[in-house]
Amino acid sequence: xxxxxxxxxxxxxGTHGNExxxxxxxxxxxxxxTEVQRENFAIEIFYANPxxxxxxKRYVNQDLNRSFALADIQNxxxxxxxxxxxxxxxxxxxxxxAKNPAYDxxxxxxxxxxxxxxxxxxxxxxPYSLLVAGLMQEKDPSITIxxxxxxxxxxPYITSLTPHAITLELGPIPQGxxxxxxxKKMKDAMQNAxxxxxxxxxxxxxxxxxxxxYEMKRTLDYPKDANGNIIATIHPDREGGEFAEIKVGDxxxxxxxxxxxxxxxxxxxxxxxxxxxxYEKGIxxxxxxxxxxxx
Amino acid sequence: xxxxxxxxxxxxxGTHGNExxxxxxxxxxxxxxTEVQRENFAIEIFYANPxxxxxxKRYVNQDLNRSFALADIQNxxxxxxxxxxxxxxxxxxxxxxAKNPAYDxxxxxxxxxxxxxxxxxxxxxxPYSLLVAGLMQEKDPSITIxxxxxxxxxxPYITSLTPHAITLELGPIPQGxxxxxxxKKMKDAMQNAxxxxxxxxxxxxxxxxxxxxYEMKRTLDYPKDANGNIIATIHPDREGGEFAEIKVGDxxxxxxxxxxxxxxxxxxxxxxxxxxxxYEKGIxxxxxxxxxxxx
Numbered sequence: 001x002x003x004x005x006x007x008x009x010x011x012x013x014g015t016h017g018n019e020x021x022x023x024x025x026x027x028x029x030x031x032x033x034t035e036v037q038r039e040n041f042a043i044e045i046f047y048a049n050p051x052x053x054x055x056x057k058r059y060v061n062q063d064l065n066r067s068f069a070l071a072d073i074q075n076x077x078x079x080x081x082x083x084x085x086x087x088x089x090x091x092x093x094x095x096x097x098a099k100n101p102a103y104d105x106x107x108x109x110x111x112x113x114x115x116x117x118x119x120x121x122x123x124x125x126x127p128y129s130l131l132v133a134g135l136m137q138e139k140d141p142s143i144t145i146x147x148x149x150x151x152x153x154x155x156p157y158i159t160s161l162t163p164h165a166i167t168l169e170l171g172p173i174p175q176g177x178x179x180x181x182x183x184k185k186m187k188d189a190m191q192n193a194x195x196x197x198x199x200x201x202x203x204x205x206x207x208x209x210x211x212x213x214y215e216m217k218r219t220l221d222y223p224k225d226a227n228g229n230i231i232a233t234i235h236p237d238r239e240g241g242e243f244a245e246i247k248v249g250d251x252x253x254x255x256x257x258x259x260x261x262x263x264x265x266x267x268x269x270x271x272x273x274x275x276x277x278x279y280e281k282g283i284x285x286x287x288x289x290x291x292x293x294x295x
Numbered sequence: 296x297x298x299x300x301x302x303x304x305x306x307x308x309g310t311h312g313n314e315x316x317x318x319x320x321x322x323x324x325x326x327x328x329t330e331v332q333r334e335n336f337a338i339e340i341f342y343a344n345p346x347x348x349x350x351x352k353r354y355v356n357q358d359l360n361r362s363f364a365l366a367d368i369q370n371x372x373x374x375x376x377x378x379x380x381x382x383x384x385x386x387x388x389x390x391x392x393a394k395n396p397a398y399d400x401x402x403x404x405x406x407x408x409x410x411x412x413x414x415x416x417x418x419x420x421x422p423y424s425l426l427v428a429g430l431m432q433e434k435d436p437s438i439t440i441x442x443x444x445x446x447x448x449x450x451p452y453i454t455s456l457t458p459h460a461i462t463l464e465l466g467p468i469p470q471g472x473x474x475x476x477x478x479k480k481m482k483d484a485m486q487n488a489x490x491x492x493x494x495x496x497x498x499x500x501x502x503x504x505x506x507x508x509y510e511m512k513r514t515l516d517y518p519k520d521a522n523g524n525i526i527a528t529i530h531p532d533r534e535g536g537e538f539a540e541i542k543v544g545d546x547x548x549x550x551x552x553x554x555x556x557x558x559x560x561x562x563x564x565x566x567x568x569x570x571x572x573x574y575e576k577g578i579x580x581x582x583x584x585x586x587x588x589x590x
Binding site: 024025028056113172174175176177178179181183229230234235236256258279 | 352468478525528571
């Protein structure tokens with residue numbers, strides 16, 4: 001693939017206020033960025049939503065990480081806390097639709113109650129971002145890569161502000177909690193990402209690559225009663241089963257009388273199982289498909 | 296000890312809005328209480344703080360489970376959401392200072408991000424409550440018992456509304472999450488408690504008993520900088536180490552540069568390690584002492 005040089009990397013923590021791993025690393029690196037500095041590109045750390053952390057919630061008014069669609073950040077009538085913050089971040093990091101935005105790469109640090117390990121999400125069909133993820137996975141084979149391509153201008157995610165970007169999703173960890181092991185894993189993933197970008201800036205050898213990825217297909221809702229109340233939770237056999245295959249007849253949910261509810265759809269892999277933040281939407285997990293893509 | 300007959304048991308879920316195990320079991324049993332009914336006493340289920348669950352927080356204005364001191368529930372100037380709800384619950388379940396309150400036993404269902412297993416807390420030096428806990432532990436030796444006696448009238452906990460009570464604390468589980476295994480453990484603990492009360496109502500044989508318990512001593516705060524920011528988290532060697540002994544020189548915290556901070560106090564046992572709800576108070580864990588008490 002074509003050579004690409006990165007000049008400025010935006011490192012984001014606390015896009016969701018109660019995902020403390022990213023919050024604390026952002027605060028640490030805002031105070032002293034020595035360990036994330038590199039020779040051949042500039043970095044800047046952004047603590048995305050301190051007001052959400054203050055109330056230890058994912059967000060104040062609406063999910064900041066669903067607030068970056070171009071039409072929304074350009075709409076002057078959208079003025080709640082996250083809509084306003086999205087506009088500010090767009091001005092500092094983008095503008096999203098500029099030919100030359102202020103930053104050309106973004107790393108957005110998230111955590112999850114799901115058993116994700118170290119997972120990279122890429123939502124833009126951008127070969128450079130995929131190459132970074134692939135090279136990170138070569139260094140750390142425990143890393144998984146999830147893709148779900150959407151038009152960058154229409155995407156609501158903060159990572160859509162820059163032409164190249166990855167989201168880091170680490171779990172399992174409760175909301176509102178710090179763990180030394182998760183902090184270490186996030187720092188390792190960050191060092192891995194920054195090392196890969198630095199090495200790519202130093203070479204003209206941009207390899208073609210085959211990547212084993214999981215592609216997002218759809219969400220699976222919890223079973224509900226007529227009033228919309230959840231009537232079952234994840235089956236113990238499926239709990240923690242990120243990137244495990246699921247087939248017709250596999251136990252999926254267990255109701256509150258310990259009856260098993262079985263999966264009925266096409267074969268797939270489960271992802272984002274029992275994420276606390278998705279209860280408000282009634283989402284039990286996501287289904288992904290395993291595939292190989294060539295870049 | 297002296298024979299005691301229980302007539303009405305109050306079962307409480309959702310005292311903390313984001314501890315969903317208790318919330319969902321309370322809702323289930325309010326709809327159909329068959330599985331918690333017993334022959335020789337009456338039960339009633341209370342969903343303590345639905346408004347806190349609606350916003351998926353521990354509380355709306357203040358911790359409901361710190362709102363039941365007699366002076367507070369009798370103070371007409373205290374009128375925020377939880378203060379008002381505490382008064383309502385006192386009217387329905389107590390009154391706390393009555394000779395014959397409406398309910399004589401309470402079971403309050405909680406969950407924790409700490410690795411508590413199935414833990415019973417008793418905060419009133421009441422032989423009957425301790426006997427129930429001891430007999431529950433005989434049936435399920437994995438159960439731990441924590442005591443921290445305070446004058447019942449001065450206590451701020453919901454369990455102080457009734458002359459006899461236990462708190463069930465189950466973990467680890469994130470806030471805002473349901474897990475089939477935790478639901479099952481809570482149901483098992485509830486059945487155990489109700490079976491013990493039923494059996495005691497049917498006998499005149501109230502045994503003297505020796506109980507192995509952990510007594511609350513003090514809280515341990517996170518290390519902080521001059522601005523009050525947490526600068527370390529629980530050391531990986533201590534994470535999950537509920538009821539494990541800690542001695543001078545044992546690793547306790549790890550700062551964000553992976554430096555170890557060692558424990559400096561008297562020998563003790565650690566409890567409620569890394570509970571999400573205690574970050575706002577800066578509490579890293581509690582220290583308890585292992586002892587045997589006779590009832």
